[in-house]
Amino acid sequence: MLKIYAMQSSGNSYKVRLLLARLGLPFDLVDVDLLHGENRTPDFLMRNPEGRVPLLELPGGRYLPESNAILFYLADGTPLLPNDPLGRSETLRWMFFEQHSVDSSIGLARFWLKLVRGGRDLRTHDIDRWMEEGYAALGVMERHLARRPFVVDGTLSIADLALYAHTHVAEEGDFDLATFPAVRAWLDRVAAQPGHVGMDWRPEDAQAQADSASPRSPRLLTPG
Numbered sequence: 001m002l003k004i005y006a007m008q009s010s011g012n013s014y015k016v017r018l019l020l021a022r023l024g025l026p027f028d029l030v031d032v033d034l035l036h037g038e039n040r041t042p043d044f045l046m047r048n049p050e051g052r053v054p055l056l057e058l059p060g061g062r063y064l065p066e067s068n069a070i071l072f073y074l075a076d077g078t079p080l081l082p083n084d085p086l087g088r089s090e091t092l093r094w095m096f097f098e099q100h101s102v103d104s105s106i107g108l109a110r111f112w113l114k115l116v117r118g119g120r121d122l123r124t125h126d127i128d129r130w131m132e133e134g135y136a137a138l139g140v141m142e143r144h145l146a147r148r149p150f151v152v153d154g155t156l157s158i159a160d161l162a163l164y165a166h167t168h169v170a171e172e173g174d175f176d177l178a179t180f181p182a183v184r185a186w187l188d189r190v191a192a193q194p195g196h197v198g199m200d201w202r203p204e205d206a207q208a209q210a211d212s213a214s215p216r217s218p219r220l221l222t223p224g
Helices: 011-023 042-047 067-075 085-115 124-145 158-167 181-191 203-213
Strands: 002-006 027-031 055-058 062-065
Touching: 002 011, 011 067, 011 085, 011 158, 011 203, 027 203, 055 067, 062 067, 067 085, 067 158, 085 124, 085 158, 124 158, 124 181, 158 181
Parallel strands: 002 027
Antiparallel strands: 002 055, 055 062
């Protein structure tokens, strides 16, 4: 079975859980708390020398780091990754944009302003840059999404999941999405797709839901 090392509140970790939930793939989730240095232990650094999450552990003891690389690997052969070379290249283009322009601004702002205690004071000198770069990225997305329902080829892809992960919680990084109607409409469309789960979702939630939907056994229906 696949195993994911992740931090629950991390946007990059959420991308992977979101994809796995949509694909209906079972996996084990191992919590790694970056705020308490669990990603810097010798044991974890043996798995990923960069000390970053998410990290995918594959059968046979191989590891794949980097959230978008994991998305690309897991989505191969599914409708969430185009088969044609141009579609795949456009998907990669927007995943590069997500890491270079969205994660590096909106993602960092949310991490330091929402998740790190005292982070606003620690990174005061970075906030203006995050705001400028984050709003510029939102502007690019707004112009692109004003003409299409999803990022690539008009259908949901891993490019949407990658961008959604940080953008849907942008307000937690002090970004105001009020002036980006196309982005907000796109967020709603992504969230309305079958199999969507929120950032607080865990694989055991799916098992609990399946168990609750299963017929009760005759033994449990017997009084006494």
